[in-house]
Amino acid sequence: MSQALSSYSLSSVYCQSSDGLKLHVRVIGPADAATLPVLCLPGLTRTTDDFDVLATALANDASAPRRVISVDYRGRGLSDYDRDPAKYAVPIEAGDVVAVAESLGISKAIMVGTSRGGIIAMLLAMTKPDLLAGVVLNDVGPALEMSGLLRIKGYIGDRTFPANWDVAARRLRALFGQNFPNLTDEDWMAWARRAFREVDGKLQRTYDSKLSGAFDGIDRAKPPPPAWKLFDAMKNVPLMVIHGGRSDLLSDQGVKDMQARRPDLDVVEVADQGHAPLLAEAPTIERIAAFCVRCDDQP
Secondary structure, eight states: OOBOOOOOOOEEEEEEOTTSOEEEEEEESOTTOSSOOEEEEOOTTOOGGGGHHHHHHHHTBSSSOOOEEEEOOTTBTTSOOOSOGGGOSHHHHHHHHHHHHHHTTOSSEEEEEETHHHHHHHHHHHHOGGGEEEEEEESOOSSOOHHHHHHHHHHHTOOOOOSSHHHHHHHHHHHHGGGOTTOOHHHHHHHHHHHEEEETTEEEESBOGGGGGGGTTOBTTBOOOOOHHHHHTTTTSOEEEEEETTOSSSOHHHHHHHHHHOTTOEEEEETTOOSSOOSOSHHHHHHHHHHHHHHHTOO
């Protein structure tokens, strides 16, 4: 992908949810771009920081610069926490994404959804179809593996905090290292800086610990049913799936099942990463940029 020097810098903007919470978003790129904007939707406990490399690359693409907006859902990052943890739910968060789009004057966008963000994008295909110009599902689909769900359930409710940044990086490597074997010490420290923040000299997670309630119903004996109805709602928009070759949430068979229903599905395999691919390597970014151009060309 051809890139110009980084002429656009990330900036923070705050929008309001329908029930009055302050929602933080990161914005980069030309507001008057001739290309479609991109809405980046992070995973369950993740924040806008996960998309900084991708967003900067797309915004500064010399051949097709575009506006990129990354969203902190309620209870994550710099957005307000909700007093009612029952509102940490996909339908509510999808409504927050719509509120952000409306606040920023976005009537149609390409969605890049990591994990939970992909589920939100699929739901929007049903509830707000005119908003979607294309969807990139990052290591998520209508059928999820129980092993990955149980792993997430195991760490999301952890109430202990690392004593310092080095401990935080080591803890993350212990938790995710087998799925990301090629990351360096520097990479793990960068991950720690995205997963924690320092408040009054102590490290805290960048999400409300009450989010763990979203996984109370996850039980090995009762796996969630596949959400093919949501997947099929995207039939009229270009679709890409990025699959971590070491993923324990989206299986190889899950990708094949999606391809069977969508023969035009654009699949990107990231062989040396698990759930979820980091979207920070040049080959992956180039494929996403090319997909976005194809979305621009759709009638």
